[in-house]
Amino acid sequence: MRTNWQSLISQFSHDCDWVGIREYKETTDYITARNGKPESTNSEISHGVMLEVMVEGQFAYAGTVDMSNQGLQDAFRKAKHMAMLSSPHKLHSFNLDTRPAHTGSYQTPTQVPLDALSFGEIQRKLINISKQAETSNEIIDSWAQAMLIRTEIYYLSSNGSEWHQDFSIVSKDFGVTAKREEETQSRSYGFNGLQTGLDDLDDNILEAEAIRIGHQAVELLEARDCPADTRDLMLVPDQLYLQIHESIGHPLELDRILGDERNYAGWSFVSPNDFGNLQYGSSKMNVSFDPETETGMASYAFDDSGIPAEKAYLIKDGILLRGIGGIESQQRSGLPGVASSRASDWNRAPIDRMANINLEPGDSSMADMISNTEKGILMETNRSWSIDDYRNKFQFGCQYARLIEDGEITETVKNPNYRGVTTPFWNSLKFVGDRDTSKVYGSPYCGKGEPNQIIRVGHSTPTCVFTDIEIFGGA
Numbered sequence: 421m422r423t424n425w426q427s428l429i430s431q432f433s434h435d436c437d438w439v440g441i442r443e444y445k446e447t448t449d450y451i452t453a454r455n456g457k458p459e460s461t462n463s464e465i466s467h468g469v470m471l472e473v474m475v476e477g478q479f480a481y482a483g484t485v486d487m488s489n490q491g492l493q494d495a496f497r498k499a500k501h502m503a504m505l506s507s508p509h510k511l512h513s514f515n516l517d518t519r520p521a522h523t524g525s526y527q528t529p530t531q532v533p534l535d536a537l538s539f540g541e542i543q544r545k546l547i548n549i550s551k552q553a554e555t556s557n558e559i560i561d562s563w564a565q566a567m568l569i570r571t572e573i574y575y576l577s578s579n580g581s582e583w584h585q586d587f588s589i590v591s592k593d594f595g596v597t598a599k600r601e602e603e604t605q606s607r608s609y610g611f612n613g614l615q616t617g618l619d620d621l622d623d624n625i626l627e628a629e630a631i632r633i634g635h636q637a638v639e640l641l642e643a644r645d646c647p648a649d650t651r652d653l654m655l656v657p658d659q660l661y662l663q664i665h666e667s668i669g670h671p672l673e674l675d676r677i678l679g680d681e682r683n684y685a686g687w688s689f690v691s692p693n694d695f696g697n698l699q700y701g702s703s704k705m706n707v708s709f710d711p712e713t714e715t716g717m718a719s720y721a722f723d724d725s726g727i728p729a730e731k732a733y734l735i736k737d738g739i740l741l742r743g744i745g746g747i748e749s750q751q752r753s754g755l756p757g758v759a760s761s762r763a764s765d766w767n768r769a770p771i772d773r774m775a776n777i778n779l780e781p782g783d784s785s786m787a788d789m790i791s792n793t794e795k796g797i798l799m800e801t802n803r804s805w806s807i808d809d810y811r812n813k814f815q816f817g818c819q820y821a822r823l824i825e826d827g828e829i830t831e832t833v834k835n836p837n838y839r840g841v842t843t844p845f846w847n848s849l850k851f852v853g854d855r856d857t858s859k860v861y862g863s864p865y866c867g868k869g870e871p872n873q874i875i876r877v878g879h880s881t882p883t884c885v886f887t888d889i890e891i892f893g894g895a
Contacts, residue, residue, distance in 0.1 A: 422443075422574065422576075424489055425441055425492075425576055426576065428489060428492055428493070428496075429441065429576060429577070429578050430578070432473070432496050432578070433578035435500060436473045436474060436475045436500055436503070437473075437474040437475060437476070437477075437515075437516070438473065438474040438516060438519055438577065438578055438579060439471065439472065439473045439474075439496065439577065439578045440471075440472045440473075440519065440575065440576065440577035440578070440581065440726070441469055441470070441471060441472075441492070441575070441576045441577075442469065442470045442472065442573065442574070442575050442724060442763070442766070443468075443469045443487070443572075443573065443574040443575075443766070444466070444467070444468065444469070444470070444571070444572075444573050444763070444765055444766035445465075445466070445467040445571070445572045445573075445766075446465070446466045446467075446569065446570065446571045446572075446765070447463065447464070447465050447569070447570045448463065448464045448465075448567065448568070448569050449461070449462070449463050449534075449539070449567070449568040449569075450462040450463075450464075450565070450566075450567050451539055451542050451543050451546060451565065451566050451567075451568075452543075452546065452563065452564070452565040452566075453543055453546035453547040453549070453550050453563065453564050453565075454550060454561070454562070454563045454564075455550060455554075455561065455562055455563070456547055456550050456551040456554070456562070457547065458543050458547060459563070461539045461543065466765055466766065467485065467766065468483055468484060468485040468487070468765075468766035468767060469483065469484060469487055469492070469495070469766055470482070470483045470763070470766050470767065470768075470769070471483070471484070471492065471495040471496050471498075471499045472499065472769070473496065473499045473500050473503050474503065474514060474515075474516075474518075474519070475500060475503035475504055475507060476503070476504070476507040476513075477507065477510060477512075477513030477514050477515065478503045478504075478506050478507035478510045478513075478514070479503065479514060479748075479769075480499045480500070480501075480502035480503035480506060481499055481502075481769045482495040482496070482498035482499035482502070483495065483766055483767035483768075485766075511752065512748075512751065512752045514748065514751065516579060517751075518725075518747055518748060518751060519577060519579065519581070519725065519726060520579075520581075520726075520727070521577065521579045521580035521581045521726075522581050522583060522722065522726055522727070522728055523580070523581065523582050523583055524583045524721055524722065524728070525583060525584050525585065525721070526583075526584075526585040526586070526720055526721035526722070527585070527586045528586065528587050528588040528589075528615050528616070528617075528719075530588050530616060530617030530618075530619070531616075531617055531619040532617040532618040532619040533588070533617050533618070534568045534570055534588055534590070534617060534618060536617070536618055537618055542566060542568075542618075542621065545566075545621055545623060545626070546564035546565065546566060546594070547564075548623070548627065549564040549594050549626050549627065549630045550562040550563055550564045550594065550630075552627045552630040552631055552634070553594060553595070553596045553630040553631065553633060553634040554596070554634060555631055555634030555635050555638065556598065556634065556635075556638045558598045558599060558600055558638050558641065559596050559597070559598050559634060559637065559638070560597055560598065560599045560604075561596065561597040562594075562595070562596045562597075562634075563594060563595060563596075564592075564593075564594035564630075565592065565593055565594065566590065566591070566592045566621065567589075567590075567591040567592075567613075567864065568589070568590055568618075569587070569588075569589040569590075569591075569864070569876075570586075570587070570588060570589075571585075571586070571587040571589070572584065572585070572586050572587075573585045573587075573724070575722070575724075575726055577726065581726045583721070583722050583726070585720055585721060585722065587615060587720075588615065588616065588617055589613055589614070589615050589616075589717060589862075589864070589876065590613065590614055590616055590617070590618065590620040590621065591611065591612065591613035591614075591862070591864050592609070592611075592612060592613075592620065592621065592626075593608060593609055593610065593611040593612065594608065594609050594626070594629075594630055594633075595607060595608030595609060595633060596608075596633060596634050596637045597637065598637040598638050598640070598641055599641075600641045600642075603641050605637050605640035605641055605834060606637065606803075606819065607633045607634075607636045607637035607640065607801070607819055607820060608633060608801060608819065609629055609630075609633060609801075610658040610659075610800075610801045610802065610861075611863065612658070612861050612862060613717045613861075613862035613863060613864050613876060613878075614715040614716075614717060614860060614862055614878075615715055615716060615717050615718075615719050615862070615878070616715050636820055636832075639832055640819075640820065640832065640834045643831070643832045643833050643834040644831075644833055644834070645833065645834060645835055645893035645894070646797070646821055646833040646834065646835055646836035646837065646891060646892065646893035646894075647823075647833070647891070647892075647893065648891070648892040648893065649891055649892075650888050650889065650890055650891070651795050651796050651797050651888075651889065651891055652793050652794075652795065652796035652797075652824070652850065652885055652886065652887050652888070652889070653796065653797060653799065653838055653885065653886045653889040653891065654789060654790075654793065654796055654797065654798040654799070654824065654883060654884070654885045654886075655798075655799055655883065655884055655885075655886070656798070656799075656800050656857075656883045657857075657858065657859040657861060657880075657881045657882065657883065658800060658801050658802070658859070658861060659799055659800060659801060659802050659816070659818055660779070660881045660883070660884060661861040661879035661880075661881050662802050662805060662816070662863075663814075663816065664707070664777060664778075664779055664879050664881055665774065665777070665863070665866070665877065665879060666805060666807050666811065666814060667807065667811060667814055667842045667845070667846070668700075668707055668734070668735070668777060668846075669744065669774040669777045669877070669879075670685075670688070670774070670811045671688040671689060671690050671810070671811035671812075671842065672688070672690060672734060672740075672743045672744045673688070673743065673744045673745065673772045673773070673774070673868075674743040674744065674745025674746075674749035674750070674753055674755060674757055674772050675745060675749050675771060675772040676688045676772070677690055677691070677692065677743060677745075677753070677755075678749065678752060678753055680771075681868065681869075682809075683870065684868075684869070684870050684872075685867075685868045685869070686808075686809030686810065686811070687809060687810055688810060688811055689810040689811060689812040689842065689843075690740070690743075692753060692754075692755055694740055695740055695741065695742065695743065695755055695756065696739070696740070696741065697739075697740070698739070698740040698843070699738050699739060699843070699847065700735050700738060700739065700740045700843055700846055700847075701735065701738045701843070701846030701847050701849050702738050702846065702847050702848070702849040702850070703737045703738045704738070704782055704849050704850075704851075704852045705735055705737070705738045705779070705846055705849050705852075706733065706735060706736055706737065706779070706780040707733070707734045707735040707777065707778065707779055707780070708731055708732065708733050708734065708777075708778050708780055709731065709732050709733075709734055709744065709758040709760065709775060709776065709777060709778075710731045710776045710778050710880075711729035711730070711731065711759070711775055711776055712731060713776040713778060713860060713878060713880055714860070715860050716775075716776040716778075716860055716862065716878035716880065717776070717862025717863070717864070717876045717877060717878035718762075718774070718775035718776045718862070718876055718877050718878045719775075719776060719878070720775070722759070723746055723759040723760055723761045723762055723770065723775075724761055724762050724763045724770040725746050725747055725748070725759075725761040725770050727746065727747050727759040727761065728759060729758070729759035729760075729775070730758075730759070732758050734758075734777070738846075738847070741756065742755070742756035742757060742758065743755055743756065743757050743758075744757065744758060744760050744772060744773075744774055744775075744777070745757035745758070745760065745761075745772045746758075746759065746760055746761025746762075746770065746771075746772055747759075747761065748761065749761075749772050757772075758775075760772060760773055760774065760775050761773070762775070762875055763873065764873035764874055764875045765873075768869070768871070768873050771868070771869050771873065773866070773868065773873075773875050773877070774866060774877040775877065775878070776877075776878040776879070776880065777877070777878075777879055778878075778879060778880040778881065779852070779879075779880070779881040779882065779884070780852075781852065781853060781854050781855045781857070781858050781882040782851070782852025782853060782854060782882065783852075783854055784851040784852060784853050784854060784857075784885075785853070785854055785856065785857070786853065786856070786857050786883060788851075789851045789853065789883065789885050790824060790827060790828070790829060791827040791828075792827065792851070793824045793827060793885060794825075794826055794827065795824070795825065796823070796824035796885070797821050797822070797823055797824060797833070797836065797891055798821060798822045798823075798824060798829065799818040799820070799821045799836050799838065800818060800819065800820045800821070801818055801819040801820055802816065802817070802818060802819070803817040803818055803819045804816070804817035805817070811842065812841055812842050813839075813840075813841050813842075814839065814840060814841075814842065814845075815837065815838070815839040816837065816838055816839075817835070817836070817837045818836045818837070818838075820832070820834075820836075821833050821834075821836035833893070834893070835893045835894055835895055836891065836893065837891065837892050837893065837894065838889050838890065838891045838892075839890050839892075840889060840890065845886060845889070848886045848887045848888060848889065849884060849885075849886055850885045850886060850887045851884060851885040852882055852884050853882030853883035853884060854882065855882070857882040857883040858880060858881060858882040858883075859880070859881070860878060860879070860880045861878070861879050861880075861881075862876060862877060862878040862879070863876070863877055864876045
């Protein structure tokens with residue numbers, strides 16, 4: 421199918437400043453089990469190409485599932501026509517510096533490939549997990565799910581770019597609901613996606629985790645409500661990764677700062693003048709864009725504009741240094757960014773997206789953080805969240821919490837919540853856990869853009885402690 425693409429690109433390049441073809445093929449398998457029985461299996465396939473052209477400094481796009489010569493020619497004509505119509509109204513004039521030529525490849529390292537097991541074999545694993553979570557007759561519902569994603573991207577351009585990337589992703593979650601009289605409590609593992617193979621579905625590890633959450637759901641039935649108080653707040657990775665996502669990742673997106681997303685996803689409290697100046701958090705706060713994170717859901721060699729991806733600090737010693745924005749936003753804004761221009765499918769143009777946005781580990785052990793907390797609370801696993809359009813004021817609810825009194829973990833409390841404002845919250849960062857407290861999490865459901873794009877993001881973070889945070893109970 422790709423045999424004639426180079427000659428077609430040569431032909432197209434006579435009628436425009438630059439042209440690129442991005443082929444995107446993805447297969448997604450969904451497998452679920454509930455209450456020790458199979459529930460569903462489903463597969464989806466998406467396969468097509470996006471033609472991107474530059475005419476008189478203006479980019480335009482046209483996607484198609486018809487990958488014949490005629491189909492590509494039709495898409496090219498549509499993209500070229502759109503670029504010519506748009507060029508007189510452009511906000512910024514681009515040139516070939518925006519699409520430098522690069523070649524290479526990337527493939528997810530896996531121990532067990534995604535096709536090593538059948539749907540039935542994977543579903544039997546999920547059935548077993550849901551059974552293991554039923555630790556009490558007070559468990560009224562148990563479930564387990566897995567999502568397996570295989571993605572191949574091939575990119576070719578008129579100025580010499582040619583690269584391909586193959587991704588393998590496993591997302592999993594499982595949980596239970598427990599009931600006693602009128603009280604119900606739910607506890608889950610916490611949805612987590614990793615760039616890996618079926619080695620991520622390790623029976624021994626998942627069975628132990630299923631038993632843990634089953635016991636904790638029952639434990640919550642007899643726990644008292646989280647107090648309304650001001651305490652030091654300890655967040656473990658399965659909650660802190662979402663805090664990073666919402667209050668660091670989204671507000672640092674350059675297109676959001678430029679106002680492109682205000683109609684749908686909102687703006688940002690960050691202004692262009694803040695880069696190099698804003699004390700975003702305490703001096704213990706170091707946040708990186710790291711496309712080489714092992715098992716990171718958004719690890720890659722090139723973004724979808726063809727720019728090589730390299731690790732860079734967004735925040736260093738608490739100071740904001742650069743934004744999350746691809747080469748087009750960097751040129752428009754004059755601000756430093758990263759290779760993070762990404763598209764969710766063949767029929768979407770790349771826009772500024774989060775990738776692996778990581779909070780770097782510190783030097784505090786879990787035991788040290790607990791023993792040095794006089795009055796605190798440890799919260800785990802997100803249940804709900806809310807944050808304003810500027811990504812400034814927020815409120816998060818968690819599934820499970822334990823109080824810390826005089827350096828020791830004491831009782832379990834239910835329905836824990838906390839609230840804050842982004843920069844005061846991160847400036848209250850007191851302890852940053854070491855590598856032993858760190859874990860990689862990923863979500864396949866980050867939404868943004870018009871038309872909407874659901875994309876995959878990753879976050880590695882240690883456990884951390886924040887001082888004097890407002891906490892409260894309630895559903």
